[in-house]
Amino acid sequence: MATVSVIYPRAAGAQFDFDYYIQTHVPLVEARWGDAGLQGVQAFRGVAGPDGAEPPYFLIALVGFVSDEALAGALGGPHAAEIMGDIPNFTGVQPVIQVNEAL
Amino acid sequence: MATVSVIYPRAAGAQFDFDYYIQTHVPLVEARWGDAGLQGVQAFRGVAGPDGAEPPYFLIALVGFVSDEALAGALGGPHAAEIMGDIPNFTGVQPVIQVNEAL
Numbered sequence: 718m719a720t721v722s723v724i725y726p727r728a729a730g731a732q733f734d735f736d737y738y739i740q741t742h743v744p745l746v747e748a749r750w751g752d753a754g755l756q757g758v759q760a761f762r763g764v765a766g767p768d769g770a771e772p773p774y775f776l777i778a779l780v781g782f783v784s785d786e787a788l789a790g791a792l793g794g795p796h797a798a799e800i801m802g803d804i805p806n807f808t809g810v811q812p813v814i815q816v817n818e819a820l
Numbered sequence: 821m822a823t824v825s826v827i828y829p830r831a832a833g834a835q836f837d838f839d840y841y842i843q844t845h846v847p848l849v850e851a852r853w854g855d856a857g858l859q860g861v862q863a864f865r866g867v868a869g870p871d872g873a874e875p876p877y878f879l880i881a882l883v884g885f886v887s888d889e890a891l892a893g894a895l896g897g898p899h900a901a902e903i904m905g906d907i908p909n910f911t912g913v914q915p916v917i918q919v920n921e922a923l
Binding site: 720722724735739759760761762763764765766767772773774776777779788789792793813815816817818819820 | 842866876
């Protein structure tokens with residue numbers, strides 16, 4: 718499956734609004750790309766490890782599409798700017814975005 | 821679900837043996853932690869984006885456990901050193917490891 722990973726690194730002084738992310742951002746992605754081959758969004762929130770270490774990332778998201786063509790169409794399509802433009806509404810950090818093939 | 825993310829960054833000159841990873845490393849994880857609450861391993865290989873950009877990570881793995889206790893038990897248990905010690909057999913880079921809560 719063609720999957721976009723969106724990884725938000727923690728940074729000193731930066732915030733991440735997990736409520737906004739789940740209640741507003743993910744539904745926005747689903748609404749805009751639901752008809753464009755979106756298969757689903759998985760989100761993983763970093764927590765302290767068993768040793769109490771701070772997590773290096775706020776959040777890791779995996780955005781799956783039914784095909785490479787659907788993924789490319791979504792990233793290059795009319796809704797990408799709106800989705801990317803929503804990011805400053807929940808965090809001040811820039812995510813690292815990558816295209817992946819699920820093994 | 822309690823999930824360990826294991827993210828292998830690309831580095832200049834570094835290699836990653838995807839065949840070894842899938843054929844040997846993932847089965848090792850499944851064999852050693854299968855009775856310790858392992859729920860599954862998802863692996864995502866970074867590929868060039870629609871714009872041809874090189875992916876920042878070789879691979880993103882998500883190792884799911886049935887509970888926080890199972891995860892802590894596996895990471896602190898007798899097989900963790902063997903699993904971590906297998907990493908140099910397929911890559912020269914050090915992964916960034918984090919504990920996560922699936923949202």
